[in-house]
Amino acid sequence: MSSPNPILxxxxxxxxxxxxxLGILLLAKRPRSQSQIFLSLLIFFFALMALNIALVNVLSSYNMMDTFRYVQLELLYGIGPALYFYTKSITDNDFKFSKKDLIHFVPLLLEFIFYRTAFYRLGADGLYQTQPHPYTKFYLAEQWLGILSITIYSIISLLVLFRYQIWLKQRFSNLENKSLHWLKAPIIIYSVFWIGWMVLTEIDRFVFDRDLRDAYFLPTFVGLAIVTYWIGFKGYLKARTETSGYSSKKNISEDNIHNPAWAEKITEVMESQKPYLDSELDLTKLSKLVNLNPKQVSHTINRSFSKNFYEYVNSYRVEAFKQLAAKPENKKLTLLGLAFDCGFKSKSTFNDVFKKTTGTTPSEYVNQLKKESEKKQSVAS
Structure with a gap:
């Protein structure tokens, strides 16, 4: 056990x-959704872990660990399912938690029972003894299986999130308040944290004979506590984020017939009516303009232009920006102002899309235009 540090x-x-x-406030927030319930559980599991570490370090200095082991909880096996079901709930409109899904929390119940046995109490204490207790191997096995559980659920949660991102780009030209990018960070952090933690503690135990424990133990859990608070705060603010109609259910479509005339019709509308100037343009709006259903438009854009809806619309916005930037009367206007005039909704999206489309940043492109203009003026004079 590391030395108690009052500040940390x-x-x-x-x-x-x-x-x-924050977790309690999430549960109290109305109307209550299942995503709020799972986020509250996730926050509770991690906050409980951090609190346990702090209590262990305080009580160990008073030689009270024998008593504390009877009530200590480290609910590792609830973290993965809570993270996964939260991700499913916040991305998939059709997902409803059912009784059969409770099977994912059976290991959590078994873990709770394990912590009430001597296998845990003696095994955990034996980890810090010169001669490990015979039960220590059971404790370590339980811990490593818990880390494996968190890692597997984290990977699955990321896959769910990535599928949602792909779906968004097939239907929307701007992804602000829809992409759930903030959710990636805690998923990755929580997964990497436990893998790194177990590897670090094992290296410390076998290579350095636990001499490094004071340097990393409490600081690491300070970081965990802060991240847990951050995801709770962020989740509380985003509790009512809508999933934009996404459903993981696959619909059988008969509209995936390739028709070149549809591509010509879409191109004609985009060039004549310039709907891309509307920052809220989505697949439904464009479909009404071309008198086709959304599946036909989406399939046509994918097949005929080798782009998703997001890339297709924003390619027009990039070209519109380049035309405006080339006009002398717009030199005094800001790049972001021109971008907004072309249908972009945020600076980050504009910079990202422009760089991917042209290979240069907007400022680099404009500077190049200025150099070419100055060169022409120099030659003319």
Missing amino acids: TTIIFIFAAQAII
Whole structure:
């Protein structure tokens, strides 16, 4: 066990307690959704872990660990399912948690029972003894299986999130408040945290005889407590984020027939009516303009232009920006102002799309235009 540190321990207590409060507020928020329930569970599991670490370090200095082991909880096996079902709930309109899904939480129940046995109490204490207790191997096996559970569920959650991102780009030209990018960070952080933690502790145990424990133990859990508070705060603000009609169910479509005339019709509307100047343009709006259904438009854009809807519409916006930037009367206008005039909705999206489309940043492109203009003027004079 690491040496008690009043400052770090206090930080852990504060952020972990605030995270639990945010979890309670999420449950109290109306109307309550299943995504709020799972996010609240996720926050609770991680905050409980951080609180346990802080308590262990305080009570160990008073030789009270024998008593504390009877009530200590480290609910590793609830983290993965809570993260997965939260991701499913916030991305998939059709997902409803059912009784059969409770099977994912059976390992959590078994873990709870395990913590009430001598296998845990003696095994956990034996980890810090010169001669490990025979039960320590059972404790380590339980811990590693918990890390494996978190990692597997984290990977699955990322795959669900990536599928959602792909779906968005087939239907929307701007992804602000829809992409759930903020959710990627905690998924990755939580997965990497536990893998790194177990590897680090094992290296410390076998190579350095636990001499490094004071340097990394409490600081690591300070970071965990802060991240848990952050995801709780962010999740509370995003609790009512809509999933934009996404469904993981596959619909059998008879509209995937390739028709070159549809591509010509879409191109004609895009060039004549310039609907891409509308920052809220989505697949449904464009489909009404070309008198086709959304599946036909989406399939045509994918097949005829080798782009998804997001890439297709924004390619027109990039060209519109280049035309405006080339006009002398627009030199005094900001690049972001011109981008908004072309249908972009945020600076980050504009910069990202422009760089991917042209291979240069907007400022580099405009500077190149200026150099070419100055060169022409120099030759003319």
